[in-house]
Amino acid sequence: MQVSGVKGQQFGVKGKVLDIETYQPISGVSIKIANTQYATSTDNAGEFSLTLPEKPGEYVLVSTFVGYNTDSTAFNLEQKTWEFVPVVLVNANSTLEEVVITRRREHISEAALLAERKASNLMVEKIGAQELSRKGVGDAASALAKMSGVSRIEGTSQVYVRGLGDRYNTTSFNGLPIPSNDPERKNIDLDLFTTDIVEYVAVDKVYSNYMSGDFAGGNVDIASKRYSGDGMLEVTIGSNTNTNVLDQWDNFYLQQGPTRSGFVNYGVPNDPLGGFNFQNSLNPKKQTPLFGNIGIRGGKSFVLGMGSRLNLFAVANYTSDYNYREGVNRELSAGGNRIKDLDQIRYGYVTNTTGMLNAEYVLNPNHKFSYNFLFINSSDQSADRYSGFIRDMAENGQGIIQRNTFRQSKLFVNQILGNHLLSEKIDLDWGLSYNNVTSGMPDRTQNTMGINDQLGYRVLLQNQPADNHRYFQDLTETELAFNVAAHYKLGDNDQGRISLGYNGKIKDRDFEDFQVNFRIPSAGRQQRIDLNDLDAFFNPDNFNQGVFRSEGFTLDLPQTYQGKQDIHAFFANGEYKLTDRLTGMIGLRYENITQTIDYATVLDRSGRPNTFKRNSLLPNLILKYELNEKQNLRLGASKTYTLPQFKERAYFRYIDVTETRVGNPDLYPSQDYNLDIRWEMFPRASELLSVTLFGKYIVDPMNEVTFASSANDVSYMNTGDWGAVYGAEVEIKKDVFTFDNGDSKLSVGGNAAYMKTDQELSAEKVRSETIYNLNLTHDRAGFTGASDFLMNADLSFTKKWNNESDIVATVLYNHFSDRLYALGTEGKGNQIDRGLGTLDFILKYKVNRKFGVDLGARNLLDPTYERIQDNTDVPVTILSYKRGIRFSLGFKYNL
Template identity: 55%
Template structure:
């Protein structure tokens, strides 16, 4: 049975299973009680069904469940609680599932003269997000704070990796949505764009956003007129915390330990780098090529293993005047982590000859510091203003030792490369947002943002040595770059704004017309210098101590043992990029019938991207500019089959821009590869189509099946260029490419106990995809004017795409009483083989082999104030492997990450 047949059978089996379980389930009413002013859940509320004996009370989260006879009838709920005005709510019992009834209570001490009690749902709850998804005219998938907590998810990147059709690249921050990677995705915070922290990538590393600052993470896989047109795979939007409660103060303390590190604590030696907190003020020395003034030592220092994470949250709300309310929320967190891994790191020519065959040992240390402040001012029921400030500092430090075979350098397997790297990123986001109801017909929404990123690699150092027969070590010097130090400094500034006005049509919410404008100006600058230590001939046979290179590479030996070389002039390579995008759009959301809703939109974008660069590849300097006018129609339709089922269809045209770094003839070296840009790169155009059926059996359950397809004209690919170092570049490799597949998503309550207070639930999502594209060497050679003379096969998949993605979770939740609870969740994820880089000129493709992971999360509330959490991640500890698929496949990279065990304690005052 092939994968498609298997997948089809799996879908049918799950639908039949859903139907059989639904036939045997009980029915009744579920709900959640909130304070209408603070939106805070109210525990202990008495809930009674009028004229019956059915009654219960809300738990600590304000939730209630009452089982009722399975028959169609009207009921009335009466909710009462000391200090609040009683509430009566009418509802009709659903014969096929549980009914969800949200309740809002008004305090008897409220000073408001008149209150319209709107039945609101808590934004972050799983039930509310599912109901929003069911009712929305557009297709948006969200994972909220409640689900993030239950699954023990620590950051936004990990959250997205649990959603259907999304995978995370091993070893870096990149995400792939429906087989399309970084350049096909856009990222925003509260609907406003955020810059990248990496000179090679379009999107910021979403792992920088810990879940303490996140209300929910949403993914738009279908384009609509209000979204940026640089959209091939998806738009990811992070909604920051919108605190609505009263006084809160919570502190937490914990630690995460890696099993690889525990068994190798004696090997935690790393270069001078950031301090314990992940901050550094290291600068490139003045007169860098004329003398030796480095402050950082070549000698490694041992790191004390002190894994720790701690943080606090604080919030409060204040009444202002008769209607106003100001809510303040702040959070600050710090976390660090240690890593250790061993494996192979190899490189082969197109003829299968070894270029290097090395054993790799890596020690790593990472930190993340996050601070956020939100201020939300609700002037009245018609006006809301918000200010969001976010600061994130991350550092990533690692030390590699490569030992073994180096062609032309150490061919007796006696080579040693020592490489130390640390990177520091600082992100600052400022946002001002406004929502206004001008009258019963017109709503206005706007946003302004100023963002800045500083991305530094303060000091990357590399030495290359080989051992002699007597055991002595000596420097290798095939070229001066074999021993070097490298520094770069990246800044990116972005100003963005949007404004949109909506006009309601008719008198019965038949539809609305929305017109809007948005714009963004981005400036990026990179300044880099590599200082090569050119070892003089007389010192290439002098014994050295690999653990004490300061004895040779120092100020006293400058001009005697070595010379310093760099790029011409002042030694710096630079590139500068400007990108301006201005857009206008209109969309009509209209109910064609009581069941059929359409959202028709059109977006126009004016795009200009300019870049100049000065590099070793272009000593005289170079620059290029492209402009594009994007005419982007979109159509989204929803047909409501019944109260619980929808059929959706979407179609749109979008585009994909090349990134600054991809268009600069500028080399950027990483530990395994050298990347070089292509100044002839140009945008792709994308045509997207999607068909989805979704069913919501109950308020907490979901079953959906989607089919999607994409046509990409002039797709951009990452290509391995056969050369002495197997460099990688970016090319428009052919005329067209295709992505198509199906997705399945299931959320199911398997069992409920204790009147619905306790339950066993199951979640599953999967995607089966195919990607294919035409490759055309003639086109590449012609369009790059001979810069890349390559020979490629005629077909290939898309880099980063897996044929099969699976995510599954099984959760048990137990409520002991209003103050004590327990939840346990097992999570599994799997991705099949994915293409890392397309080989050319006889070089085989590089493929990352399929990998599965298993996590276990235990969360407990020991009392009203104390919580204790435990996690075990990567329990299976599989081996990550990358293979080059030559005539005889060869392994080019492998390692195991180890198992991570975490424990944290929370205390709420």
């Protein structure tokens, strides 16, 4: 913050601060005129300006920033002139005389991100690599769950920001959009982004028109890790185990087909209905649950002459993990009568293979280009066994449903970005991306069995052919995106700037699934079945003899849909320093949106297109008032929208064990109005105290609800005219005490959010706007996935010695209160996930410059995850299980 001088000031000093190794601007640098009260800090572009009194002469500019050597630069001022002073800061761990970079500075340190947050005119929150490491966070989804107002649904990729789930949030990678890997979701699974490739994770909870207008909860931006320095090569290896898995060490079963690597190449067989010619066995495969991770990353910078530099950074890693759980899984009627009352056992195995390359070419301090390549292969397989009561099939409690699921996703990301300083007042940023994602479920199997009371042994059960089936699913999506923004600085004293830009996104999705149902005549249902040897029944000989038959969907054709989405946006934004302390940002964004879906499904074979078009004008306002050098008061207000997703509007049915989802072609976008007020204080470089009040008003909110049908299917609907979210967030970071001349420190951190969600529910609105009949149990409800109270807390002890070694020990606690899982219909009560708390302990020991050890103990309290159905008499548990305590050990070695 600038300290004001004499009224009528007409000259001063301005400049730009760069990292001497990378030519990158540094935000949040403290700028001061020696032996005076005049001070300021650099903005997001690393620039500063400081008005001085009319006193020509020699001054000394002192620049300080955490992790860099202090710089003192002398300059002379002539009367009534402005002096431009370029400043370069040297990494505190660099020895430039020997041109040896001993350790890359972490610009994403907690103190650096706090300094950036303090200086920024935008209201954005970031968690960087240093904090992620300290908290033992392994992926971007877990990182978000450590931030205020953000929660994650256990066992899924869903992240809720301020009580708003998948459809209300967006995800980007280096500021450019990225497609989803799951046809059920709008956003990509953030578990895929391991912290090895993440520089920081940012959450914009307050809208600015640089972002897509499809915004309500927040925008998550993942910044890829970069490197600058003489060279580094690091190898990591580790393993982890789970107490639940250890109990099943000699009795762990998965399906046949998928490999430990997570890569497969099989799919729908040729002529799947003409014979039984499937590649994989139906018999379970016993597997020893050995798992772990291995990775390598390296970087190097090359000085090319004439001020040019090339920075390279690459990562390759592989992780795998086994999991096991057991508990109850029930489906109940409105009166609490059993539809399915099952004990569930799940064996699971997940893998993640990641490769990333970043190439950054710095032509000179004014021009920079970068290319980012990312490849991720992820796999997730589960072998589920449900046993117990199944209405109309196994009412003696001896029913068994075996369901084996394997999903593989491949993501390719290609990005080219440029930053150009065209003149002292004009700069230009642009980015181009081409992304491709393929996701497949190549051979999901399901079989239903039970003890026949008359025969006295286990047989196959069937109410409909789909009770025994094999299922295949394929999704391919391509996305082309382009961003460009030009900025013009106002005034000679950098009073503000005007920005103009364009964002474009063209997305194409192709989806196909095919299910082979096995119709079993009564004679076949008399045969004895061994649930561990289903191949004895399902084999080519029995198929050829007519013991069972194969059939597909209606007309024995696959279900398909094709989705196209074109969004073209133009925006204008103005920032201006209205007074010495008040800065305003006002912007307007125009978006032209077209979304088309063509589908041919069991429910509708017509294949007719389903299209909607929108033209949206989206204003936004952000104000920042600097109360003093350490405190800011901010306000943000905006209008945005929320789009329905492809599969939500495709008239398509997806069948799971306990529920069936159906698309709604009449679903349409919501309109969102957002307001935030925030006070924040930065007592020291590493400390923060922040309080935020927020509110959102949503017109025509969308929900997942059960509609009136014989199967109680779930669909997506605009369930009312309005919805509202409001609440408060508190953040704190505090150094409790330091000793050993600052080499030892005990620090605490935490955040909490209290919020309320409310929405109108109108069955009449649904019946008048859609093809569905709906009978809701209540006429008001909260938003699904929203907890009233969220809390994160951490306590860290850090000790450094010998300038080479350090140890960091952190205890973390997370808590969320009860949250709504599904709205009640047809007299059923709401389904609610019970709140719980988790406790983790992380220890990181850097032995020396080359060697480090990481220890982790997670989920130490091992709470019970429980979902209840809030019936009229007493709540009934419909889902319950424990995850087990997880221990991990890892080693790092720098070559």
